[in-house]
Each structure stands twice: as structure tokens, then as C-alpha cells.
Amino acid sequence: xxxxxxxxxxxxxxxxxxxxxxxIKKICSNxxxxxxxxxxxxxxxxxxxxxxxxxxxxASGSDAILLALMAYxxxxxxxxxxxxxxFFSTAGSIxxxxxxxxxxxxxxxxxxxxxxxxxxxxxxxxxGKVKAIMPVHLFGRAANxxxxxxxxxxxxxxxxxxxxxxxxxxxxxxxVGAIGNIGCFSFYPTKNLGGFGDGGMVTTNSKRLxxxxxxxxxxxxxxxxxxxxxxxxxxxxxxxxxxxxxxLRRLDKWTDQRIQNGVLYRELFEKAGLAGHVAKVTPHAxxxxxxxxxxxxxxxxxxxxxxxxxxxxxxxGSGIYYPLPLHLQDCFKYLGYKRGDMPVSERAxxxxxxxxxxxxxxxxxxxxxxxxxxxxxxK
Numbered sequence: 001x002x003x004x005x006x007x008x009x010x011x012x013x014x015x016x017x018x019x020x021x022x023x024i025k026k027i028c029s030n031x032x033x034x035x036x037x038x039x040x041x042x043x044x045x046x047x048x049x050x051x052x053x054x055x056x057x058x059a060s061g062s063d064a065i066l067l068a069l070m071a072y073x074x075x076x077x078x079x080x081x082x083x084x085x086x087f088f089s090t091a092g093s094i095x096x097x098x099x100x101x102x103x104x105x106x107x108x109x110x111x112x113x114x115x116x117x118x119x120x121x122x123x124x125x126x127x128g129k130v131k132a133i134m135p136v137h138l139f140g141r142a143a144n145x146x147x148x149x150x151x152x153x154x155x156x157x158x159x160x161x162x163x164x165x166x167x168x169x170x171x172x173x174x175x176v177g178a179i180g181n182i183g184c185f186s187f188y189p190t191k192n193l194g195g196f197g198d199g200g201m202v203t204t205n206s207k208r209l210x211x212x213x214x215x216x217x218x219x220x221x222x223x224x225x226x227x228x229x230x231x232x233x234x235x236x237x238x239x240x241x242x243x244x245x246x247x248l249r250r251l252d253k254w255t256d257q258r259i260q261n262g263v264l265y266r267e268l269f270e271k272a273g274l275a276g277h278v279a280k281v282t283p284h285a286x287x288x289x290x291x292x293x294x295x296x297x298x299x300x301x302x303x304x305x306x307x308x309x310x311x312x313x314x315x316x317g318s319g320i321y322y323p324l325p326l327h328l329q330d331c332f333k334y335l336g337y338k339r340g341d342m343p344v345s346e347r348a349x350x351x352x353x354x355x356x357x358x359x360x361x362x363x364x365x366x367x368x369x370x371x372x373x374x375x376x377x378x379k
Contacts, residue, residue, distance in 0.1 A: 004356050004365045006317030007190055011360040012254070016246050023242040038241035043201070045248055046185070049168070052178035052203035054210035057236030058217050061164040061186020062089035064200040065134075066096065067234060068160045068182040071212050074099050074131050081121055082134040082162075083113040084327040084337075085345040090136055090162050091326045100335065102130065103327045105342040109285050111138045111298070111352075114344075115147035122155050132158050137166035137176050139284070139321070140192070140293035145171050145179045160184065164200075167193050168255050170291035177203045182213075187236075187244055192258070192295055193251050195240040257359035258294040261366060262286070265297060265355070268370040274377065281373060282351075296321060297357035301373075304351050310376045316369055319354040 013020075027033065039057045047055035058064050074080060076098035082090055084103040091101040104117035113135050122130060133152050135143035145159075152159045159180030163169070167185055169176045177183025187199035202213050212229075215222055220231030262284060269275040269283045276282065282300035286292060298321065301307050311318050325345040327337035339346065355369055 001315045002365075002368055003315040004317060004361070004369060006319050006354065006356050007358050008360065009189065009194075009358075012358075015250070019246045020243055023246065024239060027238055027242060033238050034235055036238040036241070038238050038245055039236050042236070042241040042245050042248070045245065046167075046201050047203055049248065049251075050175045050177035050183060050203050052183065053205045054203065054207065056202045056210065056213045056217060057241060058200045058202060059234040059236060060198040061184060061188060061200040062093060063217070063232070063234040064164075064184035064186065064202045065089055065093040065160070065162060067202055067213055067216050067232070068184050069093060069097055069099070069132070070216050070231070071182065071209055072132060072158055072160075077129065078131040079125070079129045080132045080134055080160075081113075081118055081130055083136050083138075083345070084325040084342050085111060085322060085348055086136040086138060086162065086326065087164065087322070088326065088329075089164075090134065091332070094134070095332070099131070100129075101326070101332070103335075103337065103342060105344045106138075106348065107144075108344050108347075110141055110143075110287075111348060112136065112141060112143040113148075115144050115151060118148065118151050122151060125155075130155065130157060132160050134160045134162055135180075136162040136164075137169050139298055140166050140169050140295035141285075141287050142166065142169050142171035142176050142290050142292075145176075149180065158182070164188075165191065165295035166293060167191070168251060168291065168293045172289055178205060181206065182209060187240065192255060192293055193244060193247055195243050195247075197240060199236050199240040199244065200234075201236070254359040255293050258357055259292070261357050261359070261361055262292070262294045262297055264363060264366050265357070265370065268367060269299075272370055272374040274370075274374060281377075294357050296354040298352050298354050300348070300351040301353050302351070302377075304353050307373065307376050308353060311369075311372060314372045316372060317356060321352060321354050323349055325349050 043055035078099040094101040161180040164186035183203040185201040216231035220229035274281040
């Protein structure tokens with residue numbers, strides 16, 4: 001039986017193995033494991049890659065979001081508008097600071113937060129408790145940043161971009177992470193740019209914010225043992241930074257291959273008569289406004305769970321992002337949301353299925369996946 005994993009990093013590692021082992025040996029020799037040269041250089045390189053002026057390496061994508069919120073002193077009594085259809089840390093970081101996540105449903109064609117919903121929330125916010133908007137560029141597709149920034153400017157609040165899945169994503173010619181006030185990135189191993197463990201980055205064009213973030217991620221210290229503010233310990237380590245620098249040089253090549261894979265999926269779905277909202281499968285839409293990097297390739301599939309079992313039985317890996325929207329999670333019951341409040345997100349949770357899209361896939365692998373899906377729906 002042919003095997004197609006949802007994600008395989010082994011082929012990617014073979015390409016960079018010599019460079020990685022050489023750099024790790026060098027770090028082990030000089031014993032500079034924290035806040036070293038690789039971290040400093042990666043901060044500059046990621047900032048430049050995104051079109052931002054400043055980058056601050058942190059311990060994870062979750063910490064990147066937390067620190068961005070801390071930079072705006074968001075805490076108890078404050079509210080932050082975001083999406084319920086995303087990874088937990090987006091809203092979890094808001095709640096962790098004592099603030100309240102205010103959920104807005106997603107658009108049916110993009111999986112991203114709906115600006116119309118944001119506008120409705122802001123109109124009701126007579127007391128001015130909403131202190132920020134946090135769009136998520138989900139699956140590597142940019143949210144509608146022009147509309148979101150316009151709403152934020154009218155309200156006088158910042159836009160914090162959760163770009164954890166979107167390094168290299170573009171919106172109207174600009175890279176995400178430098179469009180809003182602060183960008184938050186994750187380098188978890190499954191990301192398009194992933195390390196050998198946890199890691200993250202915060203980007204901004206504001207020197208004031210960069211200076212504050214630089215203190216916040218080092219316990220709020222401006223120099224050793226002096227702490228003007230209270231921060232946290234969240235540092236990107238030297239080994240991760242070294243690996244990420246090696247990978248960053250190849251990122252655009254890998255991303256272009258993912259994009260080609262996404263295009264091939266759509267062509268094959270259409271050829272098999274499976275594409276479109278009224279058909280069995282709705283493929284991940286392309287983005288006419290920019291560059292979609294396909295951190296995941298997600299379809300909306302009828303009989304999703306049965307299809308997934310069929311794929312597994314035929315050696316094909318798949319994933320569900322995300323089976324339960326955040327507004328229905330037990331830990332957020334206190335917010336008072338109920339089933340039916342976010343119908344588009346809830347529908348995505350029922351029907352979405354991620355298929356293999358990593359750069360090393362062969363065309364024959366993608367054809368096998370589509371043929372196997374077509375076989376399921378012919379039964």
C-alpha cells in the first residue's frame with residue numbers, strides 16, 4: 001500500500017543535515033546557548049523577511065501572543081476581539097492575562113475572522129473596553145487587513161497579528177507580521193519554518209514597542225538585575241535560532257513548492273468533479289489578494305469522519321483543524337457562548353479536513369490522495 005504522511009520532516013532534514021550538525025557542533029564548542037549571535041542575527045533576518053524593522057526572539061508562538069498583549073498593558077477588565085476558529089493559545093493568552101476574548105465568527109470562504117462581525121462588536125462597545133483586535137492568518141492565508149486596520153484606527157486600538165501559521169504570507173504586496181502593530185510567529189516544528197522544538201518571534205515597526213518587548217521577554221529587565229517592569233522569561237535559544245537561520249535560506253523554495261501542491265490539488269479536484277460548494281469537497285480557496293503559503297491544505301468534506309477513516313485505511317495521513325471552536329470549549333463556558341452563536345466556525349469544525357501539502361510531496365502522492373477521495377464518494 002502506498003503511504004502518504006500528513007507531514008514528513010525527514011526529507012527536509014536530509015537537505016540541511018550537514019549544515020545543521022556543523023552549526024550545532026560550533027555552538028557546543030563555544031557554549032553560547034542563550035542570547036547568542038544566532039539569535040541576534042535571526043531577529044534581524046526574520047524582521048527583514050517580513051518587512052518589519054524589529055524582531056524579538058521568544059520561547060514559543062504562544063509567548064509571542066502573550067508578550068504582544070503585555071506590551072499594550074492588556075489585563076483584567078479589558079476585551080480583545082478575535083476568532084474562535086484557531087489554535088487555543090490565541091484566546092488562551094488573552095484569558096491568561098485576565099482579559100476577555102470576544103469571539104467573532106469567520107468568513108465562509110477564507111477561515112479568517114469576518115470584519116463585519118468586528119464592526120458589530122465595536123459598535124456595541126460603548127464603554128471602550130475593547131483594547132485590541134487580534135486577527136489570525138489561518139492556514140497561511142492573510143485576513144482582510146485593510147478592513148481590520150480601518151476599524152482599529154477608528155476605535156484607536158492596535159491590531160496584533162497572530163501569524164503563527166503564516167510566515168511569508170502576503171496581503172496586497174505586504175508580508176504579514178508588519179501590517180498590524182505587532183506580529184506574532186511560531187517556529188513549532190510543524191510550521192513552514194519550524195525549529196527542532198518550540199520557538200517564536202515578535203515583529204514590529206515601532207521602536208517603542210520593540211524596546212518594551214525586549215524588556216518584557218527578559219523578566220522586564222533593561223539591564224541585568226534591574227527591572228523597570230514585570231515581564232516573563234521567554235527566550236529563543238541559540239540552537240533553535242541556528243537551525244531556523246539555515247532553514248530560512250530555503251523557506252521561499254519550500255513555500256513555492258507548497259503553493260504548487262495547492263494548485264495541483266485544486267486542478268485534480270476539479271478534474272475529478274469534486275470541487276465547489278455544492279459538490280462533495282470544497283477545496284482550500286486560492287487568495288487573489290496575496291500569497292497563500294499553505295501551512296495546511298484544508299478541504300470542507302461531506303461525511304468528513306468517514307472519509308478520514310477511508311484515507312487512513314489507504315495509508316494517507318490527515319488532520320482536523322479544529323474539531324471544537326474556542327467559544328464552545330469548557331474553559332470558556334464563563335463567557336456565555338452557546339452552540340449556534342458562531343455558525344460558520346461550527347460548520348468548519350464539522351467538515352474541515354487537512355490533507356498532506358508539505359513541499360517534498362510528489363505529484364503522484366497528491367494524485368493518489370485525490371483519487372482515494374474520489375473513490376470514497378463513488379461508493
